[in-house]
Amino acid sequence: MKHADKPALPRRILIMLLAAAHLNLAGCQTVTLVVYNADSDTYDEELIHFLRLKSGEIVVFNNEKGMHQNVEARLKGKTVKEKDFTANIASVREMIAYYPEGKAFSKEKIVLAKEVHLLNGLYARCNQEGFRFDERTGKVSGVSWQGREYIINPDSIELMYFSFPEVINMDTLKNNTVYYPQALLMMSNLVVRTGQEGVRYLEQEKKITGTTVDNIQAEIDINEVESIAVYQYDLVKSAIYGLSWILGAVLIAVLVDIFEHDHSDPSNTGVRVKP
Numbered sequence: 143m144k145h146a147d148k149p150a151l152p153r154r155i156l157i158m159l160l161a162a163a164h165l166n167l168a169g170c171q172t173v174t175l176v177v178y179n180a181d182s183d184t185y186d187e188e189l190i191h192f193l194r195l196k197s198g199e200i201v202v203f204n205n206e207k208g209m210h211q212n213v214e215a216r217l218k219g220k221t222v223k224e225k226d227f228t229a230n231i232a233s234v235r236e237m238i239a240y241y242p243e244g245k246a247f248s249k250e251k252i253v254l255a256k257e258v259h260l261l262n263g264l265y266a267r268c269n270q271e272g273f274r275f276d277e278r279t280g281k282v283s284g285v286s287w288q289g290r291e292y293i294i295n296p297d298s299i300e301l302m303y304f305s306f307p308e309v310i311n312m313d314t315l316k317n318n319t320v321y322y323p324q325a326l327l328m329m330s331n332l333v334v335r336t337g338q339e340g341v342r343y344l345e346q347e348k349k350i351t352g353t354t355v356d357n358i359q360a361e362i363d364i365n366e367v368e369s370i371a372v373y374q375y376d377l378v379k380s381a382i383y384g385l386s387w388i389l390g391a392v393l394i395a396v397l398v399d400i401f402e403h404d405h406s407d408p409s410n411t412g413v414r415v416k417p
Contacts, residue, residue, distance in 0.1 A: 147259040177371045188372040190350060196368045201354060208352030208360070215283045217326065219341030221334060229334070231324060231343075237263040237310040246302030249275040252282055255302040258294070266292050 184406040189207035194200055201208075232272055244259065245251070252258075252273045259265050268284035275282055275296075282294040322340040325333055348364035 147174050170264045172347065176373075176390060188370075190370055191373050193350060193362070193370045194368045195362070195366055196318065197366075200364065201360060203332050203352045203360075204355050204357070207349050211351050213344075213347050213349055214345050217341045218344060220337040220339055222240065222337050224337065227334065229328070231312065231315075233325050233329050234312070235329050236307075236327040237312060237321065237341075238307045238327060239310045239323055240308040240323040241324055242303055242305050242307065246301060246305050247296050247299040249282075251304075252296075252302065254304050256306050257303045258299050259301045259303075259333060260280075260294070260298050261300045263333055265327060266294065267290070309367045315343040317343065319343055380381065 158200070163243045168186050188201060189209065191207060192200060192202040193208070216232060217234065217237075218227070220226055227259060247258075252275050255273050257265060257267045258273070266284070267286060269287050271285065273282055273284040273292075280296070282296055282299070284291070284292045284294075286292065307324075310321055315321070320340045322338075323336050325335050328342075350362045350364065350370070352360055352369060354360055
């Protein structure tokens with residue numbers, strides 16, 4: 143006569159305890175929804191799940207979440223070749239309102255030059271000692287106000303200027319105002335020739351950027367936002383939650399072991415052999 147043996151009582155108790163522990167721990171992860179006012183600075187480092195605009199619209203970000211971003215003060219406009227550009231104001235040395243007439247290179251007059259523009263789009267200014275032409279090497283040399291030494295091939299000089307240009311005082315710039323410089327001199331010694339449409343000055347601002355659940359690239363000015371929502375996770379309980387998954391894996395392994403043992407051990411086949 144055959145009997146279907148059940149696992150021994152201690153083994154069944156162990157299985158139930160492990161299962162109960164796994165279910166209990168798996169429910170211990172807690173998530174808190176925190177809502178900030180848009181003018182708060184406490185969420186700067188948070189990943190943003192969704193936000194409400196002042197218009198009432200809700201913007202929900204995808205799994206990568208939205209991020210707070212500080213956008214530096216900048217100038218936006220077009221070059222004389224109609225190319226769009228944006229320049230952080232910190233990278234601009236001067237806004238040139240007007241340049242005096244430039245002259246072609248002359249080795250006799252280079253000592254009088256205050257500034258030279260090169261064919262590669264760069265410019266050079268020297269300290270009070272000015273530029274010098276070396277007859278021996280055939281090169282132009284000088285030292286900038288920042289202590290940088292210039293060695294220039296005369297063939298690379300496009301124009302010389304014998305007086306400094308008229309500039310726009312950047313301390314007087316007002317937000318969202320269009321100015322009409324002739325050029326921008328960058329900290330990198332690049333000359334950016336600006337177009338007739340002028341450049342717009344934009345103050346530093348805060349934005350929320352990210353991709354929405356509708357796969358739209360969003361860049362939202364903080365002034366348009368009413369509130370911001372983030373989910374905060376309990377780190378301790380999250381660690382316990384992670385441990386619960388490990389415990390779950392152990393539980394599965396134990397069950398598999400018990401199952402295989404019950405079906406492979408001759409003593410547990412359920413067949414009684416009479417002597």
